[in-house]
Amino acid sequence: MHLHHDSPFGGGTAATPQPRTQNADLEAQKPPLQQTPRQRGVSAEAPPVPSTALPFTLPLRLSSISGPTYVTAQTLIQQVSHTLSDHIFTYSPPSFDLDVSLRQWAAMPSKNTFGFTPSLSPPMETRTGAASLALGYIFSADFDESKRHVPQSILASTASLVQMRPQLDTLVRLYGAANPVVAHVAAADYVANAAGGKGALTADYAGVLDVAADMGLACVASGDAREAQHMAMLATLIARLGGVPSIHMWDGVRLGRETSRVVDALSAERVGAVYRAVEREVDVGSTVSAAASEEEKGARVEKVLDALNEELGTQYGFFEYSGHSHAETVLVVFGSVEATMGAQVAASLAKQIATKVGVINVRLYRPFIEESFLAALPSTVRNVKVLGQVKDFTAVRDPAVSSKLFADVLAAICFDPSRQGVVVEDAKYAREEVWTPAKIATLLAPTSSAENLELVDLSDVKQFGFWALDDSPIATAGTTATPLALARFLSSTIPASYQNVTVQIGFDNMIQGGIVRTDVRCSKKSIEAPYPIQDADIIVVDDEKLLKEFDVLASVQKGGKMLVKLPGLKETIEKAKDEEKLAQLEKRLPEDVRKEIVDREIELFVLDPAAIIKDDKETAEEATLMQLAFLDLLQPEAPTEKLSDFTGFSPKSVEGLSNDLENALRHVEIPASWGTVEKTEEKQIKVNKLGRQITVNSFVPSDREEQEPPNLLRDWTSVAKGIAFKEAYGTVQSPRPDLSHLTYTVHVKTKKRLTPSAYDRNIFHIEFDLGNSGLQYNIGEALGIHPVNDPTDVDTFIKWYGLDPTSIVEVPARADAENGLESRTVFQALSQNIDIFGRPPKRFYEALSEYATDDAEKKTLLALGGPEGAVEFKRLAEVDTVTFADILLDYPSAHPPFAELARMVTPLKRREYSIASAQAADPSVVALLIVTVAWTARGKDRFGLATRYLDSLKIGAPVAVSVKPSVMKLPTDPGAPIIMAGLGTGLAPFRAFAQERALRRARGETRVGPAVLYLGSRRLREEYLYGEEWEAYLDAGVLVHVGRAFSRDQPYKIYIQDRMRQTLDNIRNWYLKEGGSFYLCGPTWPVPDVTEVLKEALMLEAKENSSSKRFDGMREIERLKEEGRYVLEVY
């Protein structure tokens, strides 16, 4: 591969990533986070596929950054940390490549502004205690004191930052004696179960804000690459002069990795000079102390920003306003993408339809300077919406959760008497939300139709979307891949139109084995559009399979062009009879795509590389052919001979392909019949189900190379060898090798049904004898039960599937992946390891289809595993509640060997149960309160796995258990009141709480706080669980009140919240006045109602205290939650 060393895009050798030891959490998310970039499409000697964190994926020399430069935000941030640090500590998860440039630059050492080469830590893992090394270094006895003023930098992602809490806490306390410390944090995390049940990479700001707010660190955000350089400097300067460590945060999924051209990128020398100038201006000698007040720190930070603005000629503010000058509604945003897009949309709405809206971008989140915020907020504003990120969709729905940003904004507005009557709304959103201009516009102006407005000005911008399988020639050619080479070509050979290019690459490794979408935008002017292309001028679809998976046409503008690769089309058409020629093309394009082509007046082009390239291994040739075809659509007069500079393909070959292009590229005349297809509702539903955008879940292509499958079902001799030569084979013997060492074996001591035997709900109390198991647990913790499948069901399955129950199988270890494989009999594997009677996910159907020998079965299984079968899949899962075994029974032609089946079926998972006893009261037992789960489906009785297992246990039976920590912790002060609310089995932990408090009283302790219990169930006669015990505790004074809500004992319903409301004074007294803690346990449904009652109590309390602040119940609940005084354990 030929790299252009003196090109404007930098040069030098390709990155050689350092090997990293892996983090266990990330390992669990294996598919999207590959350890090392792949080496496909290149020879064994060639460098690895370059990183998508680099501009055009090419290495960038430090000295190349100056003036107009193609960069990514991440490269500029690395340049600033190189220039302004003594030591750089990097915590980059595999493939995030947060330090890829630093590692290249380290190979050619160069001095920074302090006159030495900064040292670079080895790549470090994200785990608890990350940053200990940094602390150890700063405070080591032999630290060179002459460098005490030089900043130390940390490069990390959100997940790593969160793990650094204890170290940051220490740092803040000792900051007066420490070096300045700045953390550059890529807001990025992998969410395994994002919307749609798929994994997704998300820009996780919420975690960063939590750390900043909790630890008292300064925090600034940047919205594009240029800002990233400036904000990296600002954060470093705040760390140096502002008396607090600081965080610089940016969107690590999109913004951090987008290639763009910064016209006035600062060189390293200039970065150093500006830093020193600000240092002088702000007067280093008077550095504020770590103990200074928020106001003092705020004033200081303000001074730093003013000086930086002065030096750079910029106008950054802590809160930046855009939109109508008399806005009535204002959106407050924080974050990279939201901020850039919000400002543009507000300005467009204000300008185009005079909507009185605006956006405030929070650039400095901490310290949150309320006066600056209020100064930025127009006085006309009546309605403030705070677009704050929360963890997930559950948090979005949970009324008890509000975003961190909301709390700050609310406080600022409440304190300002001139803003009385301003409504502050919590427009919270989950991390995985992908913002588009239209979504922002809906928030700002829900009633006015912004549909036909140009929300973001892209009038001079050409937009191109490339859809490909990640192993296709157009994607695999590394830096010469079609979109990258085209982007570089357009920018440098046709600067008059395309001088500014942005490139964004996203991988979805969970579809079609891995796909890649590359968005390219080109313009003469600079471009700010931090969201996926939605109205492309041209889209390229490199594989027809993608047309069935995505509504790709939804991302082309009306009248735009689509170029589809259809290999072999020319030959089939030539061979077909005249009247069948059109049908050959129609076969390759789904009907709904044809219809949409007509409806949206799309121009269709098809490329058949096979028409001129005979050797399908010629991937570079095919990539170049695609580039030529694209340019033919965009700009036929483009100097295509210059393509060879960007493709690594000789000018002569490019010319040859160019001459042959007309034999491979065809502009399709659209037959009128394509538009007459009837668009039934059913068909429309099908189209609506197709994805419009990809879900980015990886920064690297998927690893398609098949992993060696574990050697399952080996013969007994190899197992015997393992047992005979333990050391040589690393064999460990254990009764349940699939479970980790923290599992204990306990024995059933007592079991007692608490509901009448004729009653339809079976709720029972079970106690286990701990014997000499060594098991220890704390109040409020839960017990993990490792269930076993019903032996009769297992037997039946073994017979039906034709297995030998005693043959030895090696199954993948599940509790701890590092355990490798374990030897079990087929019977044990089916009983204890794999969830053969559990719910199969979609991918099981897809995987099973490969084994079906019957065509019809294969087709149905495939459909069920894909988007077409979604409705039926849902029905099977939710109505029929089918199991893996049911599906095998339904599709008998699909009969994978047991070794394969064991890998296709999900492992059995443990279930958790709140512990209903206090070990201090009886050290030898652990008790649980269980309600059995049962339902009917397909005319058969079905049972919950663990509850059926527990119910079947005889006295004395051994059970594998483990202990799980919990949020249900008693107040540290035993004198603090506790208010407990439990529904059904939610009473379990309160039995433990009561036992503990009773024990303290029995021991004669004088400081034992009052305890109140609210309990709810259907009927007193049948479901007054542990009733006698509660009444005894009431008599003994352990409980001061028991509020019993039996919903069905009277003609009208009484619920737990009603009982709480009736005794609101108790709640006010013990919970609020006396600083008690509130606990709710059991099902989720009462949470909003119960929270409402607490809010009422809070409101009355606030009124009584005639609190000067405007009252906000949710904020108060949030505060109590943070103090550990509002605790929910719902399941």
Ligand SMILES: Cc1cc2nc3c(=O)[nH]c(=O)nc-3n(C[C@H](O)[C@H](O)[C@H](O)COP(=O)(O)OP(=O)(O)OC[C@H]3O[C@@H](n4cnc5c(N)ncnc54)[C@H](O)[C@@H]3O)c2cc1C
């Ligand atoms: C912290 C915590 C504490 C808890 N404390 C208690 C407690 O004290 N007491 C208590 O009884 N429970 C408690 N639980 C709940 C408990 O962990 C179990 O979820 C519950 O007992 C059901 O387990 P199971 O194995 O019997 O049912 P499962 O087999 O897990 O079935 C559960 C549900 O899944 C669905 N389902 C099962 N199979 C299929 C299928 N093939 N297709 C479609 N749907 C299916 C059914 O709707 C069924 O109702 C607690 C949970 C948590 C998280």
